Amino acid sequence: MSRHDSTPRAAWNLVRNDPVAYLFSWSQWVLFHMSPLVVGYLLKLVLDRLDVADPQVPVLLLVAILGAEVGRWTLLVSAAVQWHGAWVGWLTVPRVNALSSLATGGGPVAGRLPGSPGEAVSRFRDDTQDISLVLDVWLDVSGAVAAASVALVVMFSIDPLAAGAALLPVAVAVAISAALGPVLRTWRRDAREATASVTGFIGDTFGGILAVKTNAAESAVDTRFAALNASRAVVGRRDALGSEVIRSLGYGTGEVAVGVVLLLVASSLRSGELSIGDIGLFASYVPIVAGLPRWIGRLGVYHRQADVSVDRLAELMPVPDRHAALRPVRTHLRHGPPPMEPTATDGGRLQHLAVEGLTVRHLGSGRGVTDIDLDVRRGELVVLTGPVGSGKTTTLRAILGLVPRESGTITWNGVVVDDPALSLVPPRTAYLPQVPRLFSESLADTILLGHPDHELERALRLACLDEDLAGMADGPRTVIGPRGLRLSGGQIQRTGAARALVRRPELLVVDDLSSALDVETERELWRRMVEDATSSVLMVSHRPHVLEMASRIVTLDAGRVADVVEQG
Numbered sequence: 001m002s003r004h005d006s007t008p009r010a011a012w013n014l015v016r017n018d019p020v021a022y023l024f025s026w027s028q029w030v031l032f033h034m035s036p037l038v039v040g041y042l043l044k045l046v047l048d049r050l051d052v053a054d055p056q057v058p059v060l061l062l063v064a065i066l067g068a069e070v071g072r073w074t075l076l077v078s079a080a081v082q083w084h085g086a087w088v089g090w091l092t093v094p095r096v097n098a099l100s101s102l103a104t105g106g107g108p109v110a111g112r113l114p115g116s117p118g119e120a121v122s123r124f125r126d127d128t129q130d131i132s133l134v135l136d137v138w139l140d141v142s143g144a145v146a147a148a149s150v151a152l153v154v155m156f157s158i159d160p161l162a163a164g165a166a167l168l169p170v171a172v173a174v175a176i177s178a179a180l181g182p183v184l185r186t187w188r189r190d191a192r193e194a195t196a197s198v199t200g201f202i203g204d205t206f207g208g209i210l211a212v213k214t215n216a217a218e219s220a221v222d223t224r225f226a227a228l229n230a231s232r233a234v235v236g237r238r239d240a241l242g243s244e245v246i247r248s249l250g251y252g253t254g255e256v257a258v259g260v261v262l263l264l265v266a267s268s269l270r271s272g273e274l275s276i277g278d279i280g281l282f283a284s285y286v287p288i289v290a291g292l293p294r295w296i297g298r299l300g301v302y303h304r305q306a307d308v309s310v311d312r313l314a315e316l317m318p319v320p321d322r323h324a325a326l327r328p329v330r331t332h333l334r335h336g337p338p339p340m341e342p343t344a345t346d347g348g349r350l351q352h353l354a355v356e357g358l359t360v361r362h363l364g365s366g367r368g369v370t371d372i373d374l375d376v377r378r379g380e381l382v383v384l385t386g387p388v389g390s391g392k393t394t395t396l397r398a399i400l401g402l403v404p405r406e407s408g409t410i411t412w413n414g415v416v417v418d419d420p421a422l423s424l425v426p427p428r429t430a431y432l433p434q435v436p437r438l439f440s441e442s443l444a445d446t447i448l449l450g451h452p453d454h455e456l457e458r459a460l461r462l463a464c465l466d467e468d469l470a471g472m473a474d475g476p477r478t479v480i481g482p483r484g485l486r487l488s489g490g491q492i493q494r495t496g497a498a499r500a501l502v503r504r505p506e507l508l509v510v511d512d513l514s515s516a517l518d519v520e521t522e523r524e525l526w527r528r529m530v531e532d533a534t535s536s537v538l539m540v541s542h543r544p545h546v547l548e549m550a551s552r553i554v555t556l557d558a559g560r561v562a563d564v565v566e567q568g
């Protein structure tokens with residue numbers, strides 16, 4: 001989507017999302033822009049009738065002007081309220097599109113973000129806003145064009161030469177804006193990228209705050225942050241300067257036009273060709289025409305900014321979806337969201353997960369796993385073990401589609417799983433990594449992640465969190481701080497376990513828990529889980545008591561299966 005016809009297409013898709021709201025907004029803004037025509041015409045009538053014998057006529061006309069002004073401002077308030085609702089919708093549609101593409105796109109999740117998560121925030125925030133601004137400026141431009149056209153027709157009928165002079169700045173501003181376009185587009189892209197690297201760095205710093213502190217890297221972080229900000233300041237200033245030049249050009253040429261036209265019509269007044277009312281009308285209509293370059297300049301700037309933003313947003317969409325970016329979506333802005341639809345669980349309950357010839361090569365190191373065969377049957381506990389770096393985590397993550405595989409097949413009850421990242425997800429499968437990522441909300445929220453809470457108590461008990469809860473002020477509603485900062489390492493891991501168990505997965509995939517759980521707690525966790533027996537389990541462990549419980553032990557060495565022991 002890197003061609004620059006993509007902005008009108010993206011904007012049009014946003015209009016199509018709720019055409020009635022857009023049409024309503026549009027008609028109100030067009031009326032608002034046209035309302036000064038009425039006031040200007042009434043002014044002409046007042047001025048032309050000042051010498052009329054009956055003093056009631058100008059007074060009535062003045063009352064009419066007042067009424068027109070009140071109507072104009074009422075229209076403004078109503079248009080602004082309506083616009084705000086529409087604006088939030090325009091912002092929401094690209095965000096929903098990008099988010100659902102990221103959530104449901106093909107391939108490993110990590111590969112779906114073009115940069116860091118912090119950098120993606122800038123795309124969601126700034127780029128969606130830039131696209132919405134195009135829709136916004138369309139409202140004003142169509143109002144301004146309609147008002148200027150009527151004003152020109154009326155002025156032409158009075159003084160064609162002066163009316164022609166009012167058009168001149170429009171042509172100048174359009175020509176300059178078109179000439180500067182490509183440069184402005186480059187400046188905008190540089191500015192967006194610089195902003196993205198700052199937000200990305202902030203995200204990384206917050207994410208790794210512990211590493212920063214324990215390595216006393218605060219001043220290095222400061223220096224890097226200052227350098228990123230300094231280069232952002234340079235490109236940001238350049239970008240702002242470019243936009244302001246175009247805007248000021250609009251204002252400047254507009255002012256010149258007003259001056260020239262008034263000079264022209266003033267001489268006609270002296271010669272008696274025009275009435276004082278005509279001058280009044282020109283004085284109020286010329287700014288309407290002269291304001292047009294301002295809007296057209298803004299239209300150009302916003303379109304070029306949005307060209308960059310549409311490209312950047314399209315990078316968040318998986319490849320097959322790029323051209324369908326910004327499809328109409330249902331937004332739920334006035335009421336809460338509808339209940340989540342259950343994830344499809346085609347292929348039925350797990351009877352047999354089979355992995356054959358799984359080979360993964362990590363980019364960079366070239367290491368990974370080769371030709372791994374593995375089976376997990378219903379109710380089994382299959383344990384992967386082996387020395388450090390032998391490929392245990394890689395195997396788990398490749399089965400779940402979290403890293404891309406070079407070759408190999410995965411079947412669920414004999415049905416080939418093409419993209420495990422899309423189908424080996426809850427409630428089918430749950431994954432408990434070595435260090436689960438928690439959110440800063442309450443314990444219950446970070447476990448449930450939107451799941452109904454009727455399973456919460458069971459999950460808390462199975463994950464051996466029930467005793468810990470007794471010491472928490474608000475029980476499961478206790479807020480656990482950023483990424484669970486107020487929890488111990490073991491509590492974080494058991495919270496991750498509860499999150500995996502609350503969805504009653506068919507297959508539970510667990511990485512090595514021994515880093516944070518003591519032997520006794522881990523043994524108890526497994527005892528409770530085996531008793532509950534709702535899942536088949538594939539896990540990495542070295543612990544003898546886990547190996548004892550295993551139905552099958554698969555030992556890896558240097559990325560290959562070295563041994564398989566069946567334990568019945």
Ligand SMILES: Nc1ncnc2c1ncn2[C@@H]1O[C@H](COP(=O)(O)OP(=O)(O)OP(=O)(O)O)[C@@H](O)[C@H]1O
Pocket residue numbers: 362363364365366367368386387388389390391392393394395
């Ligand atoms: N993201 C990555 N990029 C490059 N190489 C990687 C990546 N992840 C793992 N590796 C390499 O792949 C090999 C297997 O790593 P993996 O983490 O799967 O081993 P492991 O058996 O789980 O190790 P541990 O017991 O330390 O957790 C290692 O040599 C490792 O250095």
